[in-house]
Amino acid sequence: MLTDLPIRKIIHVDMDAFYASIEQMDNPDLKGKPIAVGGGGKRGVISAASYEARKFGVKSAMAGNLAAKLCPELIFVKHHFDRYTEISKKIRTIFFDYTDLVEPLSLDEAYLDVTINKKGNPSASLIAKEIRERIFNEVGLTASAGVSINKFVAKVASDYNKPNGQKTVNPEEVLEFLEKLDIRKFYGVGKVTAEKMYQKGIFTGLDLKQKSLEYLNENFGKSGSYYYYVVRGIHNSEVKPNRIRKSLAAERTFSENLSSEIFMLEKLEHIAEEVSRRLTKSKVAGKTVTLKIKYSDFTLQTRSKTLPYYINDKHIVLDAAKDLLYQEKLSNSVRLLGISLSNLNTETKKKPEQKSISVQLKFEF
Structure with a gap:
């Protein structure tokens, strides 16, 4: 039963078209116009699109040339990641005025x-409203929020x-809310999985709920149990304010395909240098x-290969990447290379105390 579970008051704050909105805020000439951050050039990929551009079907991860066909008036602007990080820090400062239990998912979204x-304040809804108003008044951007009993439902609600x-x-609304929800709206159900579910007659949360745990495990592997529980409002993951970084990476997409390992060495050197810089900055x-x-x-x-010692020096990173490049013959020409380091030497930090409370007759949201 849902009412037997620990109940928390969770807010998921999601900035609206964050990168694109910052560009429009910093350049008033772009306001009200369809813009794409990134995606310029012959092989560019879009990082973000304004809502004006989204009306034409333009979205993140889309090739720039396709976006330009969908929206001939589309304006491409360069990334300004330092600026995005600066704004993100201001927003998180607002979050910490309300709770230390803040789990950033990226620069533009977080759980509280x-x-x-x-x-x-006993009302999570009023807190979310106040946070959104402060972001608008103090930063100049709009944000959306979802409020509910756990991270999963709050995440879905924010959209x-x-x-x-x-x-x-509210707690008493969770099950009905999830049952009526289109399966594509479930966080963790991607495009491919949604199509597979459609083929099996699963279109809504109610359809999903009628499937047994055994059925879902058999058809969706390790994700089956996740789907089984979240559709019942069960998601016990706590807000983790000190998320431990598990990997760090950098990659490059090339303007022309590379057909030989020799041509890739210079590219790898630049990528290794960037990875090393990020490792040093993060002190890992x-x-x-x-x-x-x-x-x-x-x-x-x-x-991949695992070394017997920790590294962050660009030359050692590059040497390891070269070994992997020559490990086996390339099966085709290459459009992108990336290097990542995992198995990091990060230490678990003590988390702020997190309490859960049981459902009571009066639980103000």
């Missing part, structure tokens, strides 16, 4: 546990009234080096 909060909206799913080192290769036919291959 406000079950017990610094303001002594419900986008942009610049808010959705609260790693043992496992992974080389990512995306071929011209878009097939993806990874090759």
